[in-house]
Amino acid sequence: MNSVIRLTGSDLTLEQVSLVARQGASVEIAPEAEERIRRTRNMVLAMAEDRSLPRIYGFNTGVGMNKDWDISREGLAAFNTMLIRSHSAAVGPEMDEAEVRATLLVRLNCLLADGTGVSWELVERYRDFLNLRLHPVMPGRGSIGEADLVTLAHMGLAVMGEGEVVFRGERMSAERALAEAGLEPLVLGCKEGLAIVSSNAVSAGMAALVLQDCESLMDAADLIYALALEGYGGNVSPLDAACYARRPVPGPTQTAARVRRYLEGSFLWKGGVAATMQDPLCFRSACHVHGAVRDAMDYLKPHLLLQINSTDDNPCVLAEERRFAHNSNFEVTSWVLGFEMLGQALSHLARNICYQVIKLDSPAFSRLPRFLSPDGTSVMAYTTNQKTFSALEAEIRHLSNPVSADYMALSGDVEDHASNAPLVVRKTAKIIDNLRYMLGMEAYHAAQAADLRGMAPLGAVTAQACAAVRSVIPFLDHDRVISADIKSGYDLMASGRLADIARGTPRV
Structure with a gap:
């Protein structure tokens, strides 16, 4: 399948989801969407340097019942890694290839809608997973539908070079697959752990x-x-x-x-x-x-x-207003x-x-x-x-x-x-x-x-x-x-x- 679907964050169709998920169509990201992602990320990083910033869920605090935790700038990487690992709690049976690809695609397109504030590198990783046919192994049960946290966390493991994936039809460690694909494991920054898991992309895909x-x-x-x-x-x-x-x-x-x-x-x-x-x-x-x-x-x-x-x-993230809104x-x-x-x-x-x-x-x-x-x-x-x-x-x-x-x-x-x-x-x-x-x-x-x-x-x-x-x-x-x-x-x-x-x- 040689077709390429251009993603903007606003006009993905159900037919295109099927083309990517079941027929292996590739994806590309519209330049204007990339520009939005980079601009919003710069704003988020600037806000992270602001010592007077109020407590923001999952940004400088813990998540769930642990929202009372205060996360320092120095502890962001460790916190995001911990968040992904602790949320990787799904059980089988595992999602099939089409379901994983549909999930990747939906999450990528929703990231491009520009309300998340993640890095361009994380966005690129979702795109590369689709185009390289590098599919995280994702147990399919455990989500209750208030964001598919425990299932999407297994995608986060692959992003960090942990867990297992299927690459070119072979099941292997994510670490090995990333190396063979010429990709580096990502070190997650502020808000990115939460952005990976806090989505209904599994259900919607x-x-x-x-x-x-x-x-x-x-x-x-x-x-x-x-x-x-x-x-x-x-x-x-x-x-x-x-x-x-x-x-x-x-x-x-x-x-x-x-x-x-x-x-x-x-x-x-x-x-x-x-x-x-x-x-x-x-x-x-x-x-x-x-x-x-x-x-x-x-x-x-x-x-x-x-x-x-x-x-x-x-x-x-409401970039035009330079603020976060809990919702x-x-x-x-x-x-x-x-x-x-x-x-x-x-x-x-x-x-x-x-x-x-x-x-x-x-x-x-x-x-x-x-x-x-x-x-x-x-x-x-x-x-x-x-x-x-x-x-x-x-x-x-x-x-x-x-x-x-x-x-x-x-x-x-x-x-x-x-x-x-x-x-x-x-x-x-x-x-x-x-x-x-x-x-x-x-x-x-x-x-x-x-x-x-x-x-x-x-x-x-x-x-x-x-x-x-x-x-x-x-x-x-x-x-x-x-x-x-x-x-x-x-x-x-x-x-x-x-x-x-x-x-x-x-x-x-």
């Missing part, structure tokens, strides 16, 4: 990737629903644009428009196809259920973009609640998928052989699939339960609020991964039903989706190991191929 995954998942989900509607021989009346115009909820309205486009030219638009006046709600209300997920994402996206393009440091910008409850909402909306989607597949399997509803057997008598076909997707859906229901309000008062009862941001993001990621299995299963059920129904033509876009499914999962004409089909369906979903078809950018 992962969140950016998860939201991208959710958008891809929903593009595929809308298309699979359209194909399932053809397999079911369902009513198209609930797609009527006039109905949505009378109640124009954004997500459902946009989803129905997409589904209509996927079904252009489909046999469903011919009269007399549907057997009943109204389909079960799992089909009839699908655009509204999918649309609820879209509405949750629409709430979440601007909050997340703001998060990755602003400073969440405490204290905040709670590390509070991310607004967008964490958005993720809780997203998880619950995805849970509704999961249950809907289950009922759609069950209806496809049921002759009384689908008017097809039971469990989509080719003959209904000698092939068991998808008899036991229902147990698998039911188990996956039960996990999703459990994961959709909110946890952002489950916190304790810590640090001598001073830190008595938290959001559990990393946990909320991770459980949403797990929901999405389970849904890849479930949507993959629905996709081959829909293709099997469409083949058995034998009506033509399929929609302009659903025909492409059916062909994509059939390219990896053949028509089931005899009993075979279904786990292999489930895995193929999951891989098809994970590849993004169906999402590309839905977006009109199919792969050659």
Whole structure:
């Protein structure tokens, strides 16, 4: 990947986070951002020489319950080193490469927003870690979401030449990696230890990737629903644009428009196809259920973009006023609640998928052989699939339960609020991964039903989706190991191929 993302501190996109994290794009720092960093750092260093300066948290005092410590200028290096080591308290499993790169990128961009007062050398180090593919080993659990202190401290270890990293695909000591990369360990100056750990970059970096995954998942989900509607021989009346115009909820309205486009030219638009006046709600209300997920994402996206393009440091350096301001910008409850909402909306989607597949399997509803057997008598076909997707859906229901309000008062009862941001993001990621299995299963059920129904033509876009499914999962004409089909369906979903078809950018 040869693309280069220019960072300014104010216009990083979620798509760019994915490019850097997953496709290895490099980064460069805009000259005006570098100028701001250097100017603010000079001001901070001048203030550090001022003997009359009041006590400032993490600058000339300790942190947390130790804020009553006074830190002398002579003790700054020792204090910052101690801060990083003492905060390195996270536990595994370790973050994967994409998550580490997303974290590095988000923290770097937020440093460029110029509220931190760190040295240019520290900023450069984040950039170099990304471009040299030198990735700190970071245990992923321990943060409660009031800044990802205990996880980000492990990044600080690597900056100082301590701990472990993965460099060019090999795990090694940070000391060795820095030497091989031609970099010197940094000696942290005033406020830099706190700047390294006091950020929500872990949560926000992962969140950016998860939201991208959710958008891809929903593009595929809308298309699979359209194909399932053809397999079911369902009513198209609930797609009527006039109905949505009378109640124009954004997500459902946009989803129905997409589904209509996927079904252009489909046999469903011919009269007399549907057997009943109204389909079960799992089909009839699908655009509204999918649309609820879209509405949750629409709430979440601007909050997340703001998060990755602003400073969440405490204290905040207000360079133009030559002062520090103590604050709670590390509070991310607004967008964490958005993720809780997203998880619950995805849970509704999961249950809907289950009922759609069950209806496809049921002759009384689908008017097809039971469990989509080719003959209904000698092939068991998808008899036991229902147990698998039911188990996956039960996990999703459990994961959709909110946890952002489950916190304790810590640090001598001073830190008595938290959001559990990393946990909320991770459980949403797990929901999405389970849904890849479930949507993959629905996709081959829909293709099997469409083949058995034998009506033509399929929609302009659903025909492409059916062909994509059939390219990896053949028509089931005899009993075979279904786990292999489930895995193929999951891989098809994970590849993004169906999402590309839905977006009109199919792969050659």
